[in-house]
Amino acid sequence: MFINLNQNKNLKLFKIISEVAARNNQSVYIVGGYVRDLMMKRKASTDIDFVTEQSGIELAQHVGQEIDPKMKVSVFKTYGTAMIRYKDLELEFVGARKESYTEDSRKPEVEGGTIEDDQKRRDFTVNAMAISLNKENFGELIDPFNGVDDLEKRILRTPLEPAQTYSDDPLRMMRAVRFASTLQFQIEEKSLKAISREAERIKIVSRERIMVEFNKIMLSEKPSIGLRLMEETGLMKLIIPELIDLKGVEEVEGQTHKDNFYHTLEVVDNISENTDNLWLRWSALLHDIGKAPTKKFMEGTGWTFHGHEFLGSKMVRTLFQRLKLPLGPDMKYVQKMVKLSSRPIALVTDDASDSALRRLLFDAGEDLEDLFTLCKADITTKNSRKQEKFKKNFEYVAVKIKEVEEKDQVRNFQPPISGEEIMAMFNLKPGREIGILKEKVKEAILEGEIGNDSEEAKRFVIAEAEKLGLALV
Structure with missing residues (x-):
């Protein structure tokens, strides 16, 4: 099967790389996500990976010289890779390799290999396809694991035995969940079971690498796909156990409370329809985080979660520290959103005082609109009448706040006396x-x-x- 690259906007670049490789007796292939997205007719990635069966560093240096003798080639000798920034593209060159792993590390022993060896070490069949840029078969798709079929079926399957794939490099479990969420693919059943069995192996992966994948899940169109998979496979319990603590419904004297874990997933999906702000989405994820430790049943009142917003905002710092997330303005923003998440609801009354409105304005400051976006996302009732009523209530509070704001100017409060x-x-x-x-x-x-x-x-x-x-x- 040949891929027609004649209409590809990077054709000129591919021809240059093909010529340079031929002159230097090197093979060269496009691999990975660029090929997958090309086959899916998705927006082309600006990152393009090239594999050669010789030296990736040498090929990159020759290509850089051909494009522009002054071009900077970044070399990473430890990994045998080199990178070129060209126009709006990031071009990465690597030598084809075989890998073998030890039990306590996801850093493999590496030796040179063929294109087939390189494809075997890839995480999923849809990422293991390659397009030849060699002169004798320019544009040929090399697909030893039927990645094209899996693309059509929207399935994530590993090229080799899944348990081995995930045990070798446990970050691939997070990547599976991430691709399921961003591409809305199904993880093949054997693969899903293998993730559940190997979940504990995620502990050898750095928190920073895990969070790169997790944040991509959070930025997907429907994050709950990935979040549910993390819960089902046991990954969530190992990474953010505070969310799993929200799971379940208890009943006392015939009174129950909602399952706050699944409610949270709905809130995250709701807010994702209205914002791409990663930290506002995190605020939705953590807005009820304090409910598990504050949950109490009181006779005559039922289930209460007094002070869960205040406790939740304190928990944010501990959680961000553990997950190696930024501890500066982004964390403080999430803390603020969690702490204020119930405040607007308390103001939905005719007798809400101007001072209460002024205090909310003062505390929320320039993040007031984001707070209202979060509060609206928190409406997860399936009763359309109730939903409409809640939304009107928020609009009512917004109007009242606007009136107070125009009168008293306290949103970005500066003391009138220094x-x-x-x-x-x-x-x-x-x-x-x-x-x-x-x-x-x-x-x-x-x-x-x-x-x-x-x-x-x-x-x-x-x-x-x-x-x-x-x-x-």
Whole structure:
């Protein structure tokens, strides 16, 4: 079977690589995801992998020289690979190889091999196809494991025995789940069972590598596909056990609560329809994380989860640290979203005070719209009447908040009086009195006792300073 590359936008590049390889007595093939996406007629990847049965580094250097004598070729001698950035493409060159693994590492012993050897070591049949760029069979598809059939059936199958494939490199289990989620393919039954059996092997993989795959699952069109597979195979329990703790329904005195794990998956899918913001999707994933440790049955009240948002926001840091996720602004954003996730719901009443609305505005700041996106995604009732009612309630709160925002301007709150001004008014040096007075001004504005206005704030500070025994100069 030959693939017609004549209409391919990278044809000129492929011809150059073919010519260079022939001049240097090297074979060359396109392999991996680029071939798969080409066969699926998906948007072409900007990463293209090339395999030669000789030296990948030498081929890359010759290709770089041909394209532009000044072109930088990044060489990774340890792995026998080299990379060229060309226009908007990342071209990676590697020598075909055989691999063998030890039990306690996913770093293989490597030796040179043929294109067939290289295809055998690939993770899935749909990623093991190659297109020849050799002059004698330019464009020929080399598909020893029937990857084309699996593409048509939308199946993920390993080229070799699945248990061996996953045991050798356990990250392939996460890749299987990721491809199932991003491509919406089925993991073949033998392969799925092998992942369940080998799940514990994921422990030898670095958290950073696991999270690269996990975040791709989170950014897929319907993340619940991957999240469910992780739960079914036991991977989730090993990676984010806090989510598995949300599973199950308990009944006491005829009263039950919902299964918060499956509810969470629905919320993640809901929010994914409205945002590609990875950390907002993470906020949806973790918004109920505090419910398992705060769950309590109270006579006359039923099931309660008091303070789950506050506890959940504290759990976010521990979880991010363990998973080697970023601990800067992204983590703080997720903490904020989890902590505030129930606040708008409490304001859906006619008697919700302006001060409560001002406080939400102040606490959410520029992330208020994201918070509302999360709250709307949290509506998972199948009752269309209830769904409509909840959405109208949120719109009602949004209107009320807009009115307060226009009036009081507290969304990105800047104190109307600065610490320097207070020091000058009372001839003070920096100290705790300044902090006390600034905090009192903030509270007074949020409570509606004074407006967000410089003159009002000064009068208020003078009155409060007298109580602290401070005299105006």
